[in-house]
Amino acid sequence: MFSKACEYGIRASIYIGQQSADQGRRVGLRDIATEIGSPEAFTAKVLQLLVRAGLVTSVKGPTGGFELTAEQLRTVTLREIVVAIDGGEMLQGCALGLRQCSARQPCPMHYQFLPIRDQLNELLRTHTIGELAGKVHDGLGFLKQFS
Amino acid sequence: MFSKACEYGIRASIYIGQQSADQGRRVGLRDIATEIGSPEAFTAKVLQLLVRAGLVTSVKGPTGGFELTAEQLRTVTLREIVVAIDGGEMLQGCALGLRQCSARQPCPMHYQFLPIRDQLNELLRTHTIGELAGKVHDGLGFLKQFS
DNA sequence: TGATTACCGGATATATTTGTCCGGTATTTG
DNA sequence: CAAATACCGGACAAATATATCCGGTAATCA
Numbered sequence: 001m002f003s004k005a006c007e008y009g010i011r012a013s014i015y016i017g018q019q020s021a022d023q024g025r026r027v028g029l030r031d032i033a034t035e036i037g038s039p040e041a042f043t044a045k046v047l048q049l050l051v052r053a054g055l056v057t058s059v060k061g062p063t064g065g066f067e068l069t070a071e072q073l074r075t076v077t078l079r080e081i082v083v084a085i086d087g088g089e090m091l092q093g094c095a096l097g098l099r100q101c102s103a104r105q106p107c108p109m110h111y112q113f114l115p116i117r118d119q120l121n122e123l124l125r126t127h128t129i130g131e132l133a134g135k136v137h138d139g140l141g142f143l144k145q146f147s
Numbered sequence: 148m149f150s151k152a153c154e155y156g157i158r159a160s161i162y163i164g165q166q167s168a169d170q171g172r173r174v175g176l177r178d179i180a181t182e183i184g185s186p187e188a189f190t191a192k193v194l195q196l197l198v199r200a201g202l203v204t205s206v207k208g209p210t211g212g213f214e215l216t217a218e219q220l221r222t223v224t225l226r227e228i229v230v231a232i233d234g235g236e237m238l239q240g241c242a243l244g245l246r247q248c249s250a251r252q253p254c255p256m257h258y259q260f261l262p263i264r265d266q267l268n269e270l271l272r273t274h275t276i277g278e279l280a281g282k283v284h285d286g287l288g289f290l291k292q293f294s
Numbered sequence: 295t296g297a298t299t300a301c302c303g304g305a306t307a308t309a310t311t312t313g314t315c316c317g318g319t320a321t322t323t324g
Numbered sequence: 325c326a327a328a329t330a331c332c333g334g335a336c337a338a339a340t341a342t343a344t345c346c347g348g349t350a351a352t353c354a
Contacts, residue, residue, distance in 0.1 A: 001237060001242050004244065007244030014255060028331090041315075042313050051332095059320095059321080060321055060329085060330060062330070064329075064331065095148050096149075096157055097151065097154030098291070098292055105292065105293065107288060108288030109225070116263060119263050123256075123260070132256070135255045140255075141257070143254070150341075151342065151343095152341080152342075175300065175301090177300095186342080187343095188343065189343050189344080195302070205301060205302090206300090208301080209298065209300070209351065209353070210299085210352065211301065213301090
């Protein structure tokens with residue numbers, strides 16, 4: 001569904017958000033990678049994308065790390081994360097790969113896929129990182145497999 | 148959403164199906180690639196997968212080519228094509244990439260994604276190649292961009 | 295039977311994604 | 325100011341997806 005980069009980006013954002021909401025704790029890369037079960041260096045690249053897009057905040061030096069401001073927790077949606085990493089392609093493009101699939105020249109599945117894609121967009125648009133972080137905080141969601 | 152290979156595979160199957168239904172015409176690789184706008188050699192690889200999976204029929208030699216039997220037209224679904232090429236991963240795996248995401252240890256988006264994924268599965272399961280081929284035949288769907 | 299046709303299958307090439315490494319820079323702390 | 329910390333950014337490496345090439349094989353037809 002999403003690229004690995006995007007999966008890591010979402011999980012990392014939620015973890016950072018959870019730690020930020022929970023007494024404003026700033027978290028380092030090592031910690032993030034450990035807690036979401038992702039490759040550290042690759043996760044760093046993904047986070048740089050999110051920082052440049054203004055979706056995550058980073059601070060250098062000792063006591064530095066990543067955090068989400070109160071505003072980011074409240075306003076950044078899953079959709080923004082996905083678009084920043086994977087681009088809008090997957091959320092708009094034709095399921096069968098036609099470059100200009102529309103009502104004018106629809107692919108045979110065009111009208112069947114439309115409602116599903118719309119729901120997916122709506123889903124991503126209506127969930128903030130802060131909300132998802134809360135779920136993890138309450139033990140209602142997990143970012144890694146504990147076995 | 149789907150891989151390129153899968154997009155080509157679906158479009159090719161529908162085109163073959165349309166030609167098979169329309170007076171049992173058998174079609175060659177060159178023809179297929181031209182009509183759906185795909186790279187010929189790569190499309191051949193994808194079709195081999197579908198032939199091996201029993202979803203498409205091939206005949207060697209002069210007058211040979213690809214075709215869909217009446218039974219294939221009636222019974223082969225989009226889902227079987229997708230699974231044969233991309234595997235079941237995308238239709239079952241966790242949206243956030245957790246290896247064992249379930250009600251026991253759900254990712255924060257687990258319950259939100261479930262209905263969408265279910266609808267997608269249902270969509271693929273309930274559309275046969277024959278049905279989609281009919282749509283193309285009737286000019287209600289296209290497999291390539293005509294500009 | 296011999297020539298042609300067209301799919302088959304393996305090897306190879308290219309592009310993209312995924313993942314790593316390491317020096318640079320900003321920041322904190324003693 | 326000096327040393328340590330931790331993100332930044334570019335180069336590099338590995339894996340996978342995409343795409344091509346070409347000889348092999350089966351089938352048709354003269």
